[in-house]
Amino acid sequence: MGDTYHLNKRIEEISLNGWPALQSVLYDGWLLRVSEGYTKRSNSINPIYGHSMPLDDKIAYCERFYRKKGMDSVFKITPFSHPENLDGRLEELGYRKAEHVLVQTLELDSLPSPVHAEAEFSDQAGDIWLRQLAELKGLSATQLETKRKLFFGQPLNQCFASLKVDGKPVAFGNIVLEDGWAGLSDIMTDPHYRGRGYGLSLTLHLLNWAKQSGASKAYLLVVDDNSAALSLYSKLGFQTVYEYWYRVKSVASQ
Incomplete structure (x- = not known):
């Protein structure tokens, strides 16, 4: 396996840290994550390390683990999944395929300045920022509380930004730092202000903050049918380095 494989596997590890789980269990090289059902990313089996037990026994264990919690069994399938025949x-x-995701990266050596300069930064997700997140993503009160716990439980250095127009917050985002990498997530723009470049400016604010904080590279995860997000990230120069998807079996069918 070449340098690219090992670099991308490191990005996979960093992205797991950048989007944490409330609880996790390491089971014979597989990382089982649980976060009250909020997002597949934080409630899935990540088989990224080698294993020694029979495959079907391990799958059955995972199904029992999540079934006891009343949750679907969700496997994240990456180029680093073990064993290779897992998918x-x-x-x-009977596992169905779901959510094809692109992992994209960008070197931060020549970032332009944001066009819209009025931005606020914080190392914590404040109440206003979280309320906007809930509104724009359509989160329930329970989901918002889970998201709050995920943010406040994050041990890595992170930044929450809001872009304002005439004093009104119109775009929001989060970035987290680890080992020279900056991970973008939750980039959102108020629907009434979309198509005006505010999301692009907000993202540039976050990337410039990360660069000033010591990061030299950025990564993000984006579903392959999110054309608006893909267009934004393409303008910045992000390129896909690998892809992954999920395999899902509902708790009712187990």
């Missing part, structure tokens, strides 16, 4: 075996066992 095919899950398909044979």
Whole structure:
């Protein structure tokens, strides 16, 4: 395996840290994450390390683990999944494929300045920022509380930004730092202000903050059918380095 494989696997580890879980269990090289059902990313099995136990026994263990919590069994399938035949075996066992995701990266050596300069930064997700997140993402009160706990439990250095127009917050985002990498997430623009470059400016504010804080590279995860986000990130020069998807079996079918 070459340098690119190992670099991308490191990005995978960093992205797991950048989007944490409330609880996790390491089971024979597989990382089982649980976060009250909020997002597949924080409630899935991540088989990124080698294993020694029989494959079907491990899958059955994971199904029991999540079934006891009343949750679907969700496997995250990456180029680093062990064993290599895992995706095919899950398909044979009735797992459906879901959410094709692109992992993209960008060097931060030549970032332009944001066009819209009125931005606020904080190392914590404040109440206003969180309320806007809930409104724009359509989160329930329970989901918002889970998101709050995920943010406040994050041990890594992070930044929450808001872009203002005439004093009104119109775009929001989060970035987290680890080992020279900056991970973008939750980039959002008020629907009434979309198409005016505010999301682009907000993202540039976050990336410039990360660069000033010591990061030299950025990464993000984006679903492959999110054309608006893909267009924004393409303008900045982000490029796909690998892809992943999920395999899901509902708790009712187990």
